[in-house]
Amino acid sequence: MARNSCWFFQKIFTRKKEYASRTFSDNIHVLTNKFTNWEPSVKIEVGDYGKINKDTGVFSKIGNIFDDGKTKGTEELKRKTHGQDTKLSLASSNVRAVAFEAGPNIQLAPLGEIAIQSQYQCSRDYGAILLMHKPSTTKLEGSLDTLKSADFEHLLGMYLVTExxxxxxxxxxxxxxxxxxxxxMFALSAPIAAAMPGVTAGGSLGPAWYNEGTVGVYRSGSEPNQTYTTLFQTWSLGKKKDERRDTVRPGDDISGPDVWAMSVPPWEPLDEDGKEMD
Structure with missing residues (x-):
């Protein structure tokens, strides 16, 4: 049984450890066209721009168009937060959701109000699962075409966070x-009397995650007053590698006009071991 802010390797992988974050992000990107923030407690905001590490998939911020002092014309753009869902569950094609059955670890958990309970059958290929409680989305609204002028040359080759x-x-x-x-399983609260026999009832523990059967890479967070950034979408100013696709890979040396388009990962397609294919 595991509780808040877990970050551990439960099995020694045959591949390089740094590939875990990239493999996870690649699996989720296929589903959503969004990258995964492998350190969700590190804030990523709409308007941030920077680089995505080719080996790890981790985003490194260089600046933000709204406060960097370089980017002009941002008054035509705005950030807007859209709604809040009860939960969001994402699972890659190598993972199948199945009917939930509480096992011995979860049965022993001091559970109160349950917000999420999910069970998955994994395959013999790497698969990714991302669960979020009450997620909300913030988007950059307005046309990025205003960012084509010479005032925005510092954004060439960058990943600009738009969502x-x-x-x-x-x-x-x-x-x-x-x-x-x-x-x-994610419990919003657990009665103290149930969690700690012999302790006077009346209070409760805070929210907590519980898991069972995890032998891969697992991490979670539910600290009070904490907001986690889990996913982000980026657009880039550059040359389109394939005119048939509305995507850009920053840094590609291709002739033609610069365009704003949704970014593609900086790595090549990955094989079953999470390594780039030639």
Whole structure:
């Protein structure tokens, strides 16, 4: 059983450790056209720009168009937060959701009000699972065409964040290629009397994640008053590698006019071990 802010490797992987974050992000990107923030407690905001590490998939901020002192004309753009869902569950194609059945670890958990309970059958390929409690989305609204002028040359080759997903609690899991069955439960609160026999009733523990069967890479967070950034979408100013696709990979040396388009990952397609294919 595991509780808040877990970050641990439960199995030694045959591939390089730094590939775990990239493999997870690549699996989720296929589903959403968004990158994963492997350190959700590190804030990423709409308007941020920077680089995405080719080996790890981690975003490194260089500046923000709204306060960097270089970017002009941002008054035509605005950031707007859209609604809040009860939960969001994402699972890659190598993972299948199945009916939830509480196992011994979860049965022993001091559970109160349950917000999320999910169970998945993993395959012998790497799969990614992302669970979010009460996620909301903030988007950049307005036309990026205003950013084509010479005043925005510092954005060439950068990943500009145009959308972020945040939540007060999340869980991430990268499977271990072992056909494991994994279970996750998120409790909003647990009565102290149930959690701690002999302690006077009347209070409660804070929100907590519980998991079972996880033998891959697992992390979660639900600290009070914390907002986690889990996903972000980026656009880039550059040359389109393929005129048939409305995407750009920053840094590609291709002739033609610069255009704003949704970014593609800086790495090549990955094989079953999370390594780039030639």
């Amino acid at each position: 972020v997903d945040t939540c007060p609690a999340y869980a991430m899991y990268l499977s271990a290629k072992s056909s494991e069955v994994v279970k996750f």
